[in-house]
Amino acid sequence: MKIKNYIASSILIFAISACAISGLSRPAVPAFEPNSIPTMVVLTANAAMAKTAAAAPPTPTPVPTESAIATPRISLSGTSLFLRDDRTSVFTDHQTGVELIVPAGWLAVRINEPEYYDAWGLPELSDPAFQRALTNVQGMNPNEIRLTILDTQGGHLLGGFVTNIGLFWYENNDFSLENDKDLLASADSLSENMPGLKVLNSKLSANSSGIPIGINTFKRSVKTAEGENKVIYFKQVFVKARTGVLTITLTTPEELKEIVFPTFDAMIETMTLVKE
Numbered sequence: 001m002k003i004k005n006y007i008a009s010s011i012l013i014f015a016i017s018a019c020a021i022s023g024l025s026r027p028a029v030p031a032f033e034p035n036s037i038p039t040m041v042v043l044t045a046n047a048a049m050a051k052t053a054a055a056a057p058p059t060p061t062p063v064p065t066e067s068a069i070a071t072p073r074i075s076l077s078g079t080s081l082f083l084r085d086d087r088t089s090v091f092t093d094h095q096t097g098v099e100l101i102v103p104a105g106w107l108a109v110r111i112n113e114p115e116y117y118d119a120w121g122l123p124e125l126s127d128p129a130f131q132r133a134l135t136n137v138q139g140m141n142p143n144e145i146r147l148t149i150l151d152t153q154g155g156h157l158l159g160g161f162v163t164n165i166g167l168f169w170y171e172n173n174d175f176s177l178e179n180d181k182d183l184l185a186s187a188d189s190l191s192e193n194m195p196g197l198k199v200l201n202s203k204l205s206a207n208s209s210g211i212p213i214g215i216n217t218f219k220r221s222v223k224t225a226e227g228e229n230k231v232i233y234f235k236q237v238f239v240k241a242r243t244g245v246l247t248i249t250l251t252t253p254e255e256l257k258e259i260v261f262p263t264f265d266a267m268i269e270t271m272t273l274v275k276e
Contacts, residue, residue, distance in 0.1 A: 075113055077142040083115075091147055092274060096169050096241035101270040103263055105153040106165070109134075111142040124152045129160040144169055146246070156256060161230070163252040163260055165267075171244040180204050183214040183238065196220050197234075208269045214238035219254070233257050237268055242276075 072080035078095035087104035102108040107125070109116040119125055119134055130150060137148050151163035176182050183202050191197045201217040218234040231254040239246045250264045 075110060079110055079146060081108060081110060081115060093146055094274060096146065096246045097274045097276070098239060098241065098246055099272050099274050100267060102149055103267055105151070107150045107152050109148050111137055111140050111145055127157060129157060129162050133162045133164065151260065158253055158255055161253045163256055165248065165250050165264065168247045168249070169241060169244060173244045175238065175245040177204060177212045177214050177238065177240055183216065187216045191218070207271055209272050211239065211271055211273060213268065235261060235264060239271070
C-alpha cells in the first residue's frame with residue numbers, strides 16, 4: 001500500500017507540473033473518486049498527452065490587503081513565506097518541519113495565499129502560459145500542495161513551457177530513506193504507470209545540512225498541441241517529514257536542463273529542519 005499511495009501522489013504532482021506547461025494538455029476531467037488510486041493513475045498518466053483546453057482566469061477573489069512581502073504569518077495550512085531584499089524567498093513549512101530558500105528569479109506561491117492572488121497582476125506573469133500555470137493550481141489542496149515555484153527568468157519561457165517546482169506532502173506515507181528499496185520501487189512503479197517515462201537515476205544522498213534525501217530523475221517525450229515533440233525532465237527529491245514524506249519536484253524542458261538543474265540542487269542545499 002505504501003508504494004501504491006506514493007505512485008498516486010507522484011503522478012499527481014507530475015500531472016500538475018505537466019498541466020502547468022503551455023502546449024501540453026489535459027482533457028476535461030470526468031468526476032471520479034479521489035481515493036480510487038487506479039482511476040487517478042489512469043487520468044493523470046494520460047493528462048499530458050491530450051489536447052489543451054483554453055484555460056480562463058479563475059473567478060476573481062477578493063485580494064487580501066496584506067502584502068506578500070510583509071512579516072510572514074503562518075497560514076492555516078501551516079506554512080509561511082517571506083520575500084527578502086535580495087529577491088530570494090524563505091519558505092517555512094511548520095507541518096513537515098522543512099525550511100528552504102527559493103532563488104531570485106523564481107516566483108513562489110501558496111494556494112489561496114496573498115502572493116498567489118498578487119501573482120495574477122505581475123507584468124512578468126502576463127503571458128498566457130503563466131496564467132494557465134496559476135489556474136492549474138487553483139482549487140488544489142494546500143495541505144498537500146505546499147508550494148508552487150515558477151521560473152520567471154527572462155528567456156526561460158521556451159515555446160510556452162513553464163519550468164516549475166512543486167512541493168507535495170503525503171502525510172500518511174511511510175516511505176523510508178534508510179535504504180534505497182522504496183526509492184527504487186517508487187521509480188520503477190511510476191515508470192510502469194506513466195507510459196513513456198524513463199528512469200535516468202535513483203540514489204540516496206544528503207544535503208549540506210546533513211538531511212537525508214532520495215533523488216529520482218526522469219525524462220519523458222511529449223507532443224505539444226502544435227505537433228512538436230518535446231523532451232521534459234523531472235527531478236524529484238524526497239525528504240522525510242515530521243510525518244510522511246515531502247517530495248520536491250522540478251519540471252523543465254530539455255533545453256534548460258543544464259541551467260536549471262544546478263539552481264534546483266542549490267535550493268535543496270539551503271534546506272534545513274525547523275525546530276518544533
